[in-house]
Structures are given as C-alpha cells and as structure tokens.
Amino acid sequence: MDVQKLLCKTLREKPETKRASRKMGAIDFSKLIRMGLNENAFGVSPKAIEAMNAIAPEGNFYQDWSQADLKGAIGEHYGVTPEFIVTGCGSSALTDALGTAFLEPGDEMILEMPTFPAIIDTAQMNGATPVVVDMGEDLTYDMDKLLAAITEKTKMVYICNPNNPTGTYVPKDKLMEFARKCPDHVIQVYDEAYIEFAEAEDCLEMVDAMKEMPEKPIVLLKTFSKFYGMAGIRCGYILAQPEIVEWLSKCGTQFAISKVSQAGAAAAMRDKEHCEFVKKEVARCRKYLATEMQKLGCKLYPSQTNFIFFQPGEGIDPTLVFGKMMERGIMISAQAGANRVSIGKMEHCELYIKYLAEILDELRK
Ligand SMILES: Cc1ncc(COP(=O)(O)O)c(C=O)c1O
Incomplete structure (x- = not known):
C-alpha cells in the first residue's frame, strides 16, 4: 500500500512534529517518578x-x-x-x-x-x-x-x-x-x-x-x-x-x-476544598524546589505554574541532566536549551534535589 499517495497534501508535506509526547515511544512509566509532563502530583478530587x-x-x-x-x-x-x-x-x-x-x-x-x-x-x-x-x-x-x-x-x-x-x-x-x-x-x-x-x-x-x-x-x-x-x-x-x-x-x-x-x-x-489543597501544596513544593535549586547554582525562571524551567549551570548540557535523572528513576524534561521539572509531592521533590546535587557534581567534574 502506498499510503503517501492516499494522504492529504497538508499532512504529506507537514514538517515533523515537535511535540514531546509523540516522540516518547515505549517508556515504562510505572517505574518512574513523573516530574516531566506537568501532571498534577496531588491527585484527582x-x-x-x-x-x-x-x-x-x-x-x-x-x-x-x-x-x-x-x-x-x-x-x-x-x-x-x-x-x-x-x-x-x-x-x-x-x-x-x-x-x-x-x-x-x-x-x-x-x-x-x-x-x-x-x-x-x-x-x-x-x-x-x-x-x-x-x-x-x-x-x-x-x-x-x-x-x-x-x-x-x-x-x-x-x-x-x-x-x-x-x-x-x-x-x-x-x-x-x-x-x-x-x-x-x-x-x-x-x-x-x-x-x-x-x-x-x-x-x-x-x-x-x-x-x-x-x-x-x-x-x-x-x-x-x-x-x-x-x-x-x-x-x-x-x-x-x-x-x-x-x-x-x-x-x-x-x-x-x-x-x-x-x-x-x-x-x-x-470541589473547592481539593482545589485549595492543590494550590497550597504546589506553592509549598515549588518554593522548596526553587530555593534548593538556586542553592545548587541553577538559573531559574520565575514560575506561576506547577513546573520550573531552569538552566542547570554554566556549560552543563540539559539533555545529560535529563538522562541521568531518568537513570535514577525520575522523569523531568529537557527542551529549548534548558530543563523543566514539574512539581511533585514533597518526598519526590526531596529525592529529586538529592539526585540533582549528585548529577551536577558529576557533570561539573
Ligand atoms: C500550555 C498547554 N496547553 C494545553 C495542554 C494540553 O492539555 P490537555 O491535556 O487538556 O490536552 C498542555 C499540556 O501539557 C499545555 O502545557
């Protein structure tokens, strides 16, 4: 079958997608702490x-x-x-x-x-x-x-x-x-x-x-x-x-x-009660992450969201930070020449900071 011939012109000529979700392939999410897709770690109401x-x-x-x-x-x-x-x-x-x-x-x-x-x-x-x-x-x-x-x-x-x-x-x-x-x-x-x-x-x-x-x-x-x-x-x-x-x-x-x-x-x-809980927890964990990442020498962009975009440090390749974090079981994201970490539950934020300190040490050597 020559599907190319069947396709409409706009789709046939469309450049490759830049959407991360279309490129992920077969990642086993069940083994990962998910801090890469801006999901809400605090759950459904x-x-x-x-x-x-x-x-x-x-x-x-x-x-x-x-x-x-x-x-x-x-x-x-x-x-x-x-x-x-x-x-x-x-x-x-x-x-x-x-x-x-x-x-x-x-x-x-x-x-x-x-x-x-x-x-x-x-x-x-x-x-x-x-x-x-x-x-x-x-x-x-x-x-x-x-x-x-x-x-x-x-x-x-x-x-x-x-x-x-x-x-x-x-x-x-x-x-x-x-x-x-x-x-x-x-x-x-x-x-x-x-x-x-x-x-x-x-x-x-x-x-x-x-x-x-x-x-x-x-x-x-x-x-x-x-x-x-x-x-x-x-x-x-x-x-x-x-x-x-x-x-x-x-x-x-x-x-x-x-x-x-x-x-x-x-x-x-x-469910206003759950909404308030989510807003407070995200703000608390975001503040913790921002403070700790700054201590580690990262350059942060101020965030009003449930994620933080950051430069890991002078000369450090964000894709290496992403890869090393994945090896340790935490999924973050690398895009547009920087990293993005979604706000997780406090215990996951703490683990992430521990790993980030190790990774930045390794990459600075
Ligand atoms: C800015 C922005 N708009 C829209 C969406 C997609 O949202 P939905 O899950 O409702 O399709 C996302 C998902 O990451 C997003 O970041």
Missing part, C-alpha cells in the same frame, strides 16, 4: 472520583449531550451561560477544532517561542504558516513584537499565559492592552492551562476581556488536565463568544467527552 464511580455503571447509555451539569459547573465558576462554552477531550482537541474551523492555506498564525508546540502542529495540519517571534532573554512575552508581527494574513495569535515551558507570565494590564489593540480579523487565543496555579496578583484569566470586548474574536483555552488533576480523564473547554462556540461545536467536539469525564470534571470544579 475525591469528590470527582466518587462522581465518576457513580456514573460508570450507566455507561451503556449515551452521555448527556447538552452537558447541563458540566456546563453548569463551568458557567457558575465564570459567570457565563452555556452558549459561551464548548468542551472537548482535553484542550488539545479544542486546539485542533480551532484549526479545523478557522485556519486554511495562506493564513498565518503568530506565536512566541519557546512555548507549547502543539499549536504549531495545528497550524501546519491546516496548511497555515506559523510565524515565530522570539521571546526576550528573560523568556517572557514581548507583546509589542507580537503586535508588530501582525499582518493582513494573520488569522490567529497564540498566547500561553502563564507559559509552558518557561513558567513566566504576562501581567493582566499588558494583556488587556494587547487585546484592545489587536485587529478584529485576528483570533486571539489565550491558553490558560496553568493559570489556576498562579499566585501573582496580576496573573489573571482573560474571561472578562472576552466578555467586555464581544467584537473581538477572543478564545480562552482551558483544561481539567493540570490544576484539576485529570490529565488522563481528558476534558477541556473553550470560553468564547457564542458565535465562535457554535462553529467549534460543529468540529467534532460537541459529543466527544464521555459521561464519566463530564461527571468527574463537574465535581472537580465544584
């Missing part, structure tokens, strides 16, 4: 587990297509009605839907690097051209550069706030200024996958921008994978104006998430 267990025996019946309970929970949280919400199997599926609905050959999509590379795939899968702007040396967004890169061909601009993998953020007033200045023909996508972890007073969601500027195509990408600890349950959502939601609902998202996902996600969002 007990109330969500209860809700998922309760609904599982009804799995022979299709789910609630109106998603009344889940959209109700999201709506209560953000003060929006269901017409402003579309759900999907993780925010990744919704990113794909954005591409299907809005991108086509000739369009440009602007992003700053380093960021979450899935959005590049989305552009390329739909024949659009990713236009990459480099972040400044402190690895924060340069909003002026982003604005200056916009042309008549720009269909979409992607802003990850706080950003993966850097952990850095754009203050709300700067984002609002950008949102106002961004021309109406450009879809502004704010990926807020990690924003619930943020502690800085000016690291804030853009939901009010979406409500206050209905003439602007503003899209907020949200997920239950990170703060709500449900990466494997696969549930995400978009908040946007109803006319955008309506079209996204026609792109394979509408009936995608299972009734187990719906029940779990709704219960997780309403």
Whole structure:
C-alpha cells in the first residue's frame, strides 16, 4: 500500500512534529517518578472520583449531550451561560477544532517561542504558516513584537499565559492592552492551562476581556488536565463568544467527552476544598524546589505554574541532566536549551534535589 499517495497534501508535506509526547515511544512509566509532563502530583478530587464511580455503571447509555451539569459547573465558576462554552477531550482537541474551523492555506498564525508546540502542529495540519517571534532573554512575552508581527494574513495569535515551558507570565494590564489593540480579523487565543496555579496578583484569566470586548474574536483555552488533576480523564473547554462556540461545536467536539469525564470534571470544579489543597501544596513544593535549586547554582525562571524551567549551570548540557535523572528513576524534561521539572509531592521533590546535587557534581567534574 502506498499510503503517501492516499494522504492529504497538508499532512504529506507537514514538517515533523515537535511535540514531546509523540516522540516518547515505549517508556515504562510505572517505574518512574513523573516530574516531566506537568501532571498534577496531588491527585484527582475525591469528590470527582466518587462522581465518576457513580456514573460508570450507566455507561451503556449515551452521555448527556447538552452537558447541563458540566456546563453548569463551568458557567457558575465564570459567570457565563452555556452558549459561551464548548468542551472537548482535553484542550488539545479544542486546539485542533480551532484549526479545523478557522485556519486554511495562506493564513498565518503568530506565536512566541519557546512555548507549547502543539499549536504549531495545528497550524501546519491546516496548511497555515506559523510565524515565530522570539521571546526576550528573560523568556517572557514581548507583546509589542507580537503586535508588530501582525499582518493582513494573520488569522490567529497564540498566547500561553502563564507559559509552558518557561513558567513566566504576562501581567493582566499588558494583556488587556494587547487585546484592545489587536485587529478584529485576528483570533486571539489565550491558553490558560496553568493559570489556576498562579499566585501573582496580576496573573489573571482573560474571561472578562472576552466578555467586555464581544467584537473581538477572543478564545480562552482551558483544561481539567493540570490544576484539576485529570490529565488522563481528558476534558477541556473553550470560553468564547457564542458565535465562535457554535462553529467549534460543529468540529467534532460537541459529543466527544464521555459521561464519566463530564461527571468527574463537574465535581472537580465544584470541589473547592481539593482545589485549595492543590494550590497550597504546589506553592509549598515549588518554593522548596526553587530555593534548593538556586542553592545548587541553577538559573531559574520565575514560575506561576506547577513546573520550573531552569538552566542547570554554566556549560552543563540539559539533555545529560535529563538522562541521568531518568537513570535514577525520575522523569523531568529537557527542551529549548534548558530543563523543566514539574512539581511533585514533597518526598519526590526531596529525592529529586538529592539526585540533582549528585548529577551536577558529576557533570561539573
Ligand atoms: C500550555 C498547554 N496547553 C494545553 C495542554 C494540553 O492539555 P490537555 O491535556 O487538556 O490536552 C498542555 C499540556 O501539557 C499545555 O502545557
């Protein structure tokens, strides 16, 4: 079979993906302490587990297509009605839907690097051209550069706030200024996958921008994978104006998430006690890791997320740090010329610091 001949042109000509998850192959995760994928080490809400267990025996019946309970929970949280919400199997599926609905050959999509590379795939899968702007040396967004890169061909601009993998953020007033200045023909996508972890007073969601500027195509990408600890349950959502939601609902998202996902996600969002616990534990462990890594001579980028991006030290190759950490049973990540460690439980953070000290000693010799 010559599958190349069967493939559509955009996929046949698409450059190789940069997504780490597609390159991992057969890693035996069961033997690893997972501090490499920005998962939530503090677990699923007990109330969500209860809700998922309760609904599982009804799995022979299709789910609630109106998603009344889940959209109700999201709506209560953000003060929006269901017409402003579309759900999907993780925010990744919704990113794909954005591409299907809005991108086509000739369009440009602007992003700053380093960021979450899935959005590049989305552009390329739909024949659009990713236009990459480099972040400044402190690895924060340069909003002026982003604005200056916009042309008549720009269909979409992607802003990850706080950003993966850097952990850095754009203050709300700067984002609002950008949102106002961004021309109406450009879809502004704010990926807020990690924003619930943020502690800085000016690291804030853009939901009010979406409500206050209905003439602007503003899209907020949200997920239950990170703060709500449900990466494997696969549930995400978009908040946007109803006319955008309506079209996204026609792109394979509408009936995608299972009734187990719906029940779990709704219960997780309403479980304020677990949310508070997660936020406090992540902040405590992040502070411990930051202090100890600085003592070991690493250069850290300030993080508002459940991970820390860092340079291991002058002349030290981040991929060697990654490899030596894997040999010891802890998975972190090496990307964009640095390392990224996701916040684990305190006992795992302590073990990681012990290993990091050994590894840096070895590599400095
Ligand atoms: C910035 C960002 N957006 C989206 C996602 C994907 O989230 P989901 O699991 O909801 O597809 C990730 C996952 O790592 C991420 O880092």
